[in-house]
Amino acid sequence: MITAKAPGKLYIAGEYAVVEPGYPAIVVAVDQFVTVSINRAQKHGTINSKQYEEVPIVWQRQGHQLVIDNRDNPFEYILSSIKYTEQLALEKKRALCLFDLRVNSQLDSPDGKKFGLGSSAAVTVATVTALAKFYQLNLSKEEIFKLAAISHFMVQNNGSFGDIAASVYGGWIAYQSPDREWLLKMLQEKNLTQVLKMTWPKLKIESLNCPANLKLLIGWSGNPASTPLLVDEISHAHVNKQQSYQDFLTASKQCLQKMVHGFKIGSTQLITQQIKKNRALLQKLAQFSGVLIETPKLAQLCEIAQKHNVAAKSSGAGGGDCGIALADNNTSQQNDLLADWQQNDIIPLNFNVYFSKS
Known part of the structure; x- marks a missing residue:
């Protein structure tokens, strides 16, 4: 076998x-x-x-x-x-x-x-x-x-x-x-x-390399979403709102370049700043495209994280599925956040980053 x-x-x-x-x-x-x-x-x-x-x-x-x-x-x-x-x-x-x-x-x-x-x-x-x-x-x-x-x-x-x-x-x-x-x-x-x-x-x-003092937390909205269909919808918006879409692309590239630099220099502050920025860019994209990226449950996931001073956003195409948060290695803060998610029907997923062995 x-x-x-x-x-x-x-x-x-x-x-x-x-x-x-x-x-x-x-x-x-x-x-x-x-x-x-x-x-x-x-x-x-x-x-x-x-x-x-x-x-x-x-x-x-x-x-x-x-x-x-x-x-x-x-x-x-x-x-x-x-x-x-x-x-x-x-x-x-x-x-x-x-x-x-x-x-x-x-x-x-x-x-x-x-x-x-x-x-x-x-x-x-x-x-x-x-x-x-x-x-x-x-x-x-x-x-x-x-x-x-x-x-x-x-x-x-x-x-x-x-x-x-x-x-x-x-x-x-x-x-x-x-x-x-x-x-x-x-x-x-x-x-x-x-x-x-x-x-x-x-x-x-x-x-x-992720900074050692940064922990990935994952919350599941409980609602699955179709990535291909959501990407189709955004592509229609690309045709109809070309300038807005181009502005989104330019801003996303600048945000990601800064975030990658944050990983390379080990700056959790720079990484989490750009996570918040990227969330805001996706919200703008949703607004001009008419595509629901951040569902009410994903918005709640992010707002709860913010209450605990943790940067969060939807992950992937949105429309359901998961949200992510990047928290300091503060176990008490993480536990409080996860408990808060759970009380609001957001399911914490106890998954870890996987590193290939070869």
């Missing part, structure tokens, strides 16, 4: 701007995992997952036609990962064979609701990693990232791949997304082996 696991992620800052090539974000891996196991099979292969048996189907109407949106369906990412990893295996002259693939996920609540930890990215990374071992492809971390990004891109073409970077590299990451139009062009013109070896324009992945 071949087994591979990939951690979930949380965005710390830079959401929405990061989908534009070259605009930075900070993302962190958390110690909750998707595990993929592969066994050689004989007459037919299978794909099994206890958690994904009852994934809701999202659909829209285009005119009189019902169109299913599979971008929140984990099986779509698994199938895409198999397709592209096997394409690479063929390029490397490996013989394809049947297998049973089993998925086990910790990235959902006990009743099956998503926490918003990047399950689609983690299942993509875990599947690519397991299959690369199965076919003995000897891929580097950079190649696993690129192959997983391509597999993910072919299902959800509006993502940044930042969650994939967190799942591959672990820890705290400063991230900038590549030029997706260039990537699509290269995939049409070259084989996978060539595309994986190329330098991807604007892509940047850099590990950061």
Whole structure:
């Protein structure tokens, strides 16, 4: 049996701007995992997952036609990962064979609701990693990232791949997304082996050290959200409010550059200042786009944190899912904040930052 696991992620800052090539974000891996196991099979292969048996189907109407949106369906990412990893295996002259693939996920609540930890990215990374071992492809971390990004891109073409970077590299990451139009062009013109070896324009992945006196706290709103649909809504606002959107991008880049500098010099003050600034920028984005990013429950999460003198904001696309707070290593302050969240039906998630072992 071949087994591979990939951690979930949380965005710390830079959401929405990061989908534009070259605009930075900070993302962190958390110690909750998707595990993929592969066994050689004989007459037919299978794909099994206890958690994904009852994934809701999202659909829209285009005119009189019902169109299913599979971008929140984990099986779509698994199938895409198999397709592209096997394409690479063929390029490397490996013989394809049947297998049973089993998925086990910790990235959902006990009743099956998503926490918003990047399950689609983690299942993509875990599947690519397991299959690369199965076919003995000897891929580097950079190649696993690129192959997983391509597999993910072919299902959800509006993502940044930042969650994939967190799942591959672990820890705290400063991230900038590549030029997706260039990537699509290269995939049409070259084989996978060539595309994986190329330098991807604007892509940047850099590990950061978090100051020792800064603690990541995570609160779950209890309401799952669909990242692809929210990013779609923001992209419509981009077309209609071009100047406002450009101003948001410029301000987000300046904020994230300062925050990354704060990590590099170990300044908790600079980091937490920019967390507050990034929250304000997302609130402006929500205002001019008409997209609900900070739900009432996420706003309450942030306001409770502020009451305890802790910087907080929504994490990722918002619309539900999680919020994060960055607190000093003051155990009493942290305990009071977490208790306050709990009293207001915000569920503290006792997850830690996950650092890759190799």
